[in-house]
Amino acid sequence: MDHFLYRDGALHAEDVAISEIAAAVGTPFYVYSTATLTRHFKLFEEALSPLPHLVCFAMKSNANLAVIRTLAGLGAGMDVVSIGEYLKAKAAGVPGERIVFSGVGKTRADMRTALEGGIRQFNVESEPELLALNEVAVSLGLRAPITIRVNPDVDAKTHEKIATGKKENKFGIPISRARAVYAEAAALKGIEVVGIDVHIGSQLVDLEPFEQAYLKVAELTKLLRADGHDIRRLDLGGGLGIPYERSNAAPPLPLDYGAVIKRTVGDLGCEIEIEPGRLISGNAGLLVSEVIYVKSGEEREFLIVDAAMNDLVRPSMYGAHHDIVPVIEPAPGTETQPYDIVGPVCETGDTFAKQRPLPPLKAGDLIAFRSAGAYGAAMASEYNMRPLIPEVLVNGDQFAVIRARPTYDEMINRDTLPSWL
Numbered sequence: 001m002d003h004f005l006y007r008d009g010a011l012h013a014e015d016v017a018i019s020e021i022a023a024a025v026g027t028p029f030y031v032y033s034t035a036t037l038t039r040h041f042k043l044f045e046e047a048l049s050p051l052p053h054l055v056c057f058a059m060k061s062n063a064n065l066a067v068i069r070t071l072a073g074l075g076a077g078m079d080v081v082s083i084g085e086y087l088k089a090k091a092a093g094v095p096g097e098r099i100v101f102s103g104v105g106k107t108r109a110d111m112r113t114a115l116e117g118g119i120r121q122f123n124v125e126s127e128p129e130l131l132a133l134n135e136v137a138v139s140l141g142l143r144a145p146i147t148i149r150v151n152p153d154v155d156a157k158t159h160e161k162i163a164t165g166k167k168e169n170k171f172g173i174p175i176s177r178a179r180a181v182y183a184e185a186a187a188l189k190g191i192e193v194v195g196i197d198v199h200i201g202s203q204l205v206d207l208e209p210f211e212q213a214y215l216k217v218a219e220l221t222k223l224l225r226a227d228g229h230d231i232r233r234l235d236l237g238g239g240l241g242i243p244y245e246r247s248n249a250a251p252p253l254p255l256d257y258g259a260v261i262k263r264t265v266g267d268l269g270c271e272i273e274i275e276p277g278r279l280i281s282g283n284a285g286l287l288v289s290e291v292i293y294v295k296s297g298e299e300r301e302f303l304i305v306d307a308a309m310n311d312l313v314r315p316s317m318y319g320a321h322h323d324i325v326p327v328i329e330p331a332p333g334t335e336t337q338p339y340d341i342v343g344p345v346c347e348t349g350d351t352f353a354k355q356r357p358l359p360p361l362k363a364g365d366l367i368a369f370r371s372a373g374a375y376g377a378a379m380a381s382e383y384n385m386r387p388l389i390p391e392v393l394v395n396g397d398q399f400a401v402i403r404a405r406p407t408y409d410e411m412i413n414r415d416t417l418p419s420w421l
């Protein structure tokens with residue numbers, strides 16, 4: 001459930017009409033709902049209670065400072081995958097002890113910054129990383145709290161670009177090598193083993209792969225404890241999928257996911273961490289765009305809109321579906337017609353949807369892409385010299401721009417000319 005509903009024939013974000021925001025900030029823009037973010041976060045809190053736990057929002061899904069501050073205010077931790085995200089989490093007021101640091105390519109400089117600034121744990125993804133982290137920690141006279149990310153070799157049954165838990169993927173260490181690597185870690189002066197980490201992929205719409213992976217983690221916990229390691233924390237990753245198509249069967253709810261966690265690892269006495277991104281932010285955001293032209297091709301009608309693949313890359317990158325709705329509610333009984341919805345970028349891949357049934361639309365009408373709060377603004381670029389579009393946060397009857405559109409001068413002046421030109 002989200003808080004983007006029609007009211008008196010017009011799409012609203014909570015109590016604010018989308019058309020009112022469009023008039024104030026211009027299109028295209030992203031709009032997020034505080035009530036929806038809050039609701040989704042609380043679903044995970046409820047799903048994990050009464051186990052001791054920390055829900056760490058995966059910042060890579062939506063790294064806006066105001067979104068991070070909103071979630072941090074509810075008690076969320078953060079899962080960061082770069083030092084930039086770490087610094088942004090800190091800037092949003094998240095204490096270091098609530099930040100977990102994932103990712104296969106942490107540099108020594110990243111490690112130093114996080115160790116000095118405070119960190120809950122590093123989720124270590126390889127032996128070379130483990131050795132580097134030890135060196136950095138020793139040089140600072142510190143011990144780095146770590147989990148090791150194990151790759152459980154389960155098929156997440158999701159899009160190949162976002163499956164991470166198969167043995168051919170670049171993430172984590174093979175679970176079969178875990179005991180050897182934990183033994184290596186325990187012998188390092190700058191390392192403090194605190195638990196185990198696993199993350200098998202994104203947009204999972206079936207609980208079964210989670211169950212398989214978590215059973216393997218439970219078994220490993222017992223083995224590692226028998227080897228003398230203090231396994232007190234389990235980071236179970238993110239990845240629970242969301243309904244991108246309202247007409248499809250709904251993916252499992254956080255409560256069902258929580259039940260799998262309780263059933264598989266709930267009796268180990270560990271603190272549970274999870275790293276949901278998409279499920280918290282995805283359906284808490286819309287991308288709003290204006291129809292520039294309706295173009296009749298030989299065989300089809302194109303809606304040329306002012307948003308493009310650089311603003312929302314998922315359809316072109318993953319073939320992803322986003323529901324698209326008109327901002328003015330169609331009158332009951334309005335006949336739909338199929339449109340190809342495309343952006344202005346000079347690539348055929350700049351297509352949001354093909355033959356999508358929509359009520360008749362004309363130039364100047366507004367449309368909204370649903371489920372755009374995750375991996376939308378976060379993956380945007382300035383391809384074709386298109387400015388990063390504004391992000392807006394709604395809270396009840398208030399709204400605020402939380403990232404402004406840059407001016408063209410600002411964009412141009414970011415480049416510099418060498419002396420010989």
Ligand SMILES: *Cc1c(COP(=O)(O)O)cnc(C)c1O
Nearest residue numbers: 058102202238239275276277278
């Ligand atoms: C991407 C990622 C997540 C979040 O995935 P979602 O599908 O957005 O829940 C969590 N943890 C790690 C390590 C990730 O790489």
